[in-house]
Amino acid sequence: MIEWSPTTIKAFQTTLLTWYDTAGRDLPWRRDQEPYHVWVSEIMLQQTQVQTVIPYYERFMAWFPTVTALAEAPEERLLKAWEGLGYYSRVRNMQRCARQLLADYEGQWPQTAAALTELIGIGPYTAGAIASIAFNEPVPAVDGNAYRVFSRLLEIDADITKPGTRQLFERVISRIMPHDRPGDFNQAIMDLGASYMTARQPDTEHSPVKVFNQAYLDGKELDYPVRTKKPRPQPIDYVAVVTKMGPDWLMTQRGSQGMLANLWTVPLIKLADLDLPTETVPSAELVTAVIAYFKREYQLTLTAEPLAVRPVTHTFTHQKWTIQLLSGQVAPADLAFFAGKSVNEEALSQLPMPKVQTKIWDRYHSAEAK
DNA sequence: AAGTCGTGGGG
């Protein structure tokens, strides 16, 4: 890692901010410095690209224009606003945070990063982003862009996946950022990281800060940032039972903890939870086992048949699901033992559903069409 | 400290 002189730091600040003033992106959440706007955008942007976020942000602001509106919204509406964005605990934590603000802060945002960190769902990065952008506090906002940009500029070879590395970057960036325009500086770093200093195919030759990029000058740009790779997703087998009860669809709500919490799917059963002798299962035996499962777990009498379609596959960060599809039917009955409800098409469209459920519908309809 | 928690895009 290299060190910059005060002169170099000054030159970098001027070059970066001059570039940002003319080339900075015009984004919906940059129209003002409202902390609510900054906050919503920052939460949405966690692990998510700008292009994906923009339409979600616009709709979210239309549905929940204020902290109070967010605090009072039904959770199903919140999840519907977040449907497809992923990491759904983000939006549930946002509502907890909104209620926390109203209950403990008289509806007023704390104005320092240190205080913002006390709020639910706001970690070190988001606290720095809100404090610098909305309240002009000269604090860094260390996200993936900051890791990538500064590790290359200064050839910092600390592993960014290690807890503790963030503090190193915070110390370095604190010394470099200008105290008069901290929000613009942090956002300029993000714009730089999303344009000339991307992860795979950087265009440093045309970058405004090319001459400050030590890794590039040394021909080692793609060696940064240093990170340890993640394990591959664990495979898990499921059976999806697309079930009609009379004219309605049988839908289950997932539990309040864990993956896809509180979202809705068709009944989804882990193959391991069926009493099956082997891993490779003839479809007839699978149907029998699922019928027994419906009786045992839901007290529902199911009739079912296999669907002649390829299994649905869906990969999450840590799991890869392979889902066999069955078509089923139950007589209108008591759903007291079933964690869900039957819904018509109209009600179905109101339920928040994960991407994997969309894939199940698509595959199911492809079978019906044949 | 290391796992958990989604989805879309690109090579």
Place this chain on the structure above:
DNA sequence: TCCCCAAGACT
């Protein structure tokens, strides 16, 4: 198909 990556936080 698979891997990696993208404005992280929580446990």
